[in-house]
Amino acid sequence: MTKQTRPTIQVPFYDLRDVHEAMGIQPQIEEALLRVAASGRYLLGPELAAFEERFADYCGAAHCVAVGSGLDALQLTLRALGVGEGEGDEVMVPSHTYIATWLAVSACGATPAPVEPGEPGRRGADTFLLSPDRLEAALTPRTKAVMPVHLYGHPADLNAVQAFADRHGLPVVEDAAQAHGARYRGRRVGSAYAAAFSFYPGKNLGALGDGGAVVTSDAELADRLRLLRNYGSREKYRHELRGVNSRLDELQAAVLSVKLPLLDAWNTRRQEIAARYTEALADLPGIDLPAVAEWAEPVWHQYVLRSPHRDHLQHRLAEAGVETLLHYPVPVHRSGAYAARRPRPADELPHAERLAREVLSLPIGPHLSDAAVDAVIVATRSAALTLTGME
Template sequence: MTARTETGRVPFLDLRAAYEELRPETDAAVARVLDSGRYLLGPELEAFESEFAAYCETGHAVGVNSGMDALQLALRGLGIGPGDEVIVPSHTYIASWLAVSATGATPVPVEPHEDHPTLDPLLVEKAITPRTRALLPVHLYGHPADLDALRDLADRHGLHIVEDAAQAHGARYRGRRIGAGRSVAAFSFYPGKNLGCFGDGGAVTTGDPELAERLRMLRNYGSRQKYRHETKGTNSRLDELQAAVLRIRLAHLDSWNGRRSALAAEYLSGLAGLPGIGLPVTAPGTDPVWHLFTVRTDRRDELREHLDARGIDTLTHYPVPVHLSPAYAGEAPPEGALPRAESFARQVLSLPIGPHLERAQALRVIDAVREWAEQTGRA
């Protein structure tokens, strides 16, 4: 295939373009907050929480400082702490594990499906012990985990489920939004997420009003009323500026996710059948939002270098399995114990994707990957 001649680098994700598209509305929202003189726990946060809960098809959303705080506070709100075990994916970003550790509980890693990056329910059941209190599935790369199978396990064993939805804003599982109904889901609004703000931010969604009230206390020093502290809480509040920005962007989320899906379709079509390149699999009954588009190859570093030389930015999600990170030295299983996670870490490469990536740029990526595959096939 002849390489296309567009010049300039293809960015992995263009955050500035997202701002430029919505600059007038965003600037007006920021100015509104600055003029109000109210910067924490005010009307913008209250409005965003209501709007985001409605978007997720659930009763409540509680804004917090980050996605990791959302996970940690959700677990604490459910009473999980020292002596408890929480089943987590072996292949995920370390924040999923760190949130469990921050409560004093123990993260117990379980492998993903061989061809899909989410928890394998058959392996989850084998990992349940009398100390297990919760399952923590991650909707990794924007692909929903197998929630029906996991809920069946949780119901049979009396366990909570806390969904890590940091990469899954707007995704659907069997027609339902991630975060809908009885779910307890933790979202991140880190700038690079499908719904991102201009700093850190997060939220927990739940249909349980009592849990929502506990979370509001926990995020605000354990207090419902100033200087009256009912529990040992923390300081984890989504501020008014971020809430105002998120309200603007929430109205465009479905459209931006649609652009991601169109780009993913281009990749899936243009890269199909290449030797040595594994493409992402969409599980039946799921509608992913393509936070990331990942390919798998045993020659990942060679492909990354080839794309870099042709002006294409890529990232690796994630190069070091959590169980092999120094942060969990002596606590997690040794090298070789979680081969699927280690395989993902060796093979995965994330291609550029985002609502502001142009189709011509995606086609340029496809050409470059195909060029590499053809060259390596002849080597």
């Protein structure tokens, strides 16, 4: 038996302290926080207005309405569109996604109608995103909207989704929580009708706490969202709608304004790391690598492998000092939140269930050194080669 050697380098999955220090932005963040603290203005002030203008411009949209979280961005957009006002309203969502996509639909009183991705299988197949070819089969008279997710930083096929939606008079609400800066066919995500973003700290553009935003070029939708986020009020003590309290605070807006000018460079570094992974791991047995559509420029929020021996692979990587995560090990329809009232029978979502068994995310981020990337590659190759006899 060979003696287990200790790893020469530890690679954590993601550490915000490393990100801020490696990127050299800690002083700017601290200055922004002190500036807001001294201003005496903490909500709906100049920092928020400035960030909203900058982020709308970055996305190629006319308006940005920043709110308390990515989940709020999704559900308030649906509410602004009237989703949930009719009995039995449904919204098409991916079967493989983070649960927030479904929760936003449920929060409006509507029902998530899951749409499967392409069939997992041959190497190079696009297996993660909602498949536009499956939308027609999921359509019912109760369908009120379509919510594609730009999962793991790869944009959904918005042209195909929008063509379907146009045929049936449905709005498209993009869940762009993981795709800040991604492009499809040369356009940034968020430049279409409405897109919801999250600024959770671990996102490509992350705050120091929760936060979110909706970008849109529809002035009426933006106005309604501003009402909904602020108790349904545009004037104190006068409430036009049954709104909520969901406002991105001045501290978070100031931090995001520090980070936004750096986002493209950070995304470029993620793309470089993803390219290295893909080149170095392409010949490995028992592993399927993430695919990129020819019309897409993903920003690699996650780099997600698939393997039928996922748990073994993760264990071996951990032994080598490489931390990995699972996005997402429990299909949403199997979670306790939805198990009692599944919108579709479980046996109709086999692709989502298979992905949940097979996905494994490698470390990725602008802070990773070349040495750390090398360590991930060496450890993954070594671990994968032990899978050969398990096929």
